[in-house]
Amino acid sequence: MRKLIVLFFLITNIVFSQSTKKQELIKKLTESTCTCTNKAKIEPSKLKVTLGLCMLEAINANKAEVFKVYNKKSIDSELIENVGEDIGGEMMDICPEIMEKLLNDEELMNEIAEDNGIDVSAEDEEDLNISGTFTETKIDGYLYVVVKESSGKINHFVILQSFDNVFLITDKVLKANDLIKVSYYEAELYDPKLNKFITQKVATDIVKN
Template sequence: MKNFILFLFFISTTCFSQDVKEKIAKETCECTSKLDTASMNGSDLELNFGLCMLESYNKHINEFTDNEKLDFENNAQMEKFGEEIALKMLTICPDMILKLGDGYKNEDTVSDDLTIEGVFNGTKAETFFNVIIKEESGKTTKLILLDYFDNAYLIQDKLIKNNQTVKVTYYEAKLFDSKTNSFVVTKILTNIIQK
């Protein structure tokens, strides 16, 4: 009898978890349907897909058990979760998943990375984690630390000090800002080098 009760508990928590993931897939479909996908490359599309998915996940975070909650530093777990949601989206909005795949097939292999040189002016946690660079001209530029790159540890472990000269590379993406209900051109940090 005890084993039967444990079995029922396991089945009910698995089904419950699946229901939450169905909700997240549906809300991610709704969010991505508002995107101007025609003007986005594969990277921008994947980035915005991820942001839509995480926005929905955050709405439903309390519906997950502690061992099911995402560890944002665990890339394998994040990737697996994204794949599960994308699979569920195939039945709800298959066109969006196909666009995600097509975006990568059609993307040029030429890098669109831009560079800035200046002094490191600290970091600031806002909607995203910002890295602030003051250029020689006096202009202050905020870049978002969003994806992993080899030198990210320099920021993560606070190895770069204020007023230290750095060179950063980045690309621009239009991210959906839910506060203003509009797309905002944002600089996404791809590398930082100490000078």
């Protein structure tokens, strides 16, 4: 499941790299899709179907603009797939409650992961842990927590998702040299500066000692 969260995070980053006109269209389509889906008050098992129907309704309502932006003359499977991917990234900001329900749909998430070449056949490994002193936080594409081990080794942990003690970072509770323990897992994240995927430590919990 963590790999799938990373997948959606990457899709969101791709959306930000698109043209302004396309971003505006995607935002409008996403808002319409989210509103339609929320009004339906559906069972979780029917979310996928309802979401798809709402997306088609949004595309039809903005057909001329969609055709122009996506360089299409008709609604086909390729257009629906491309629009769906773009809407999926924007949903994390506009209707995160629906995205949360989607993330809890294991079957759907497996389908998305397979379509994007992510292996979900094996279970996630147990979180790793590193203890040390809190040095600083910094933003460099992602929000990082910098921790120095007793050996002098410096570690950078990415804050990619919410967790119980994330307030220690977001509310700036931690002070320099505070002793902390960071639980994390490793994931391949895209670095726009290097234009390639690199292995990053993704924090899942932080405990102040």
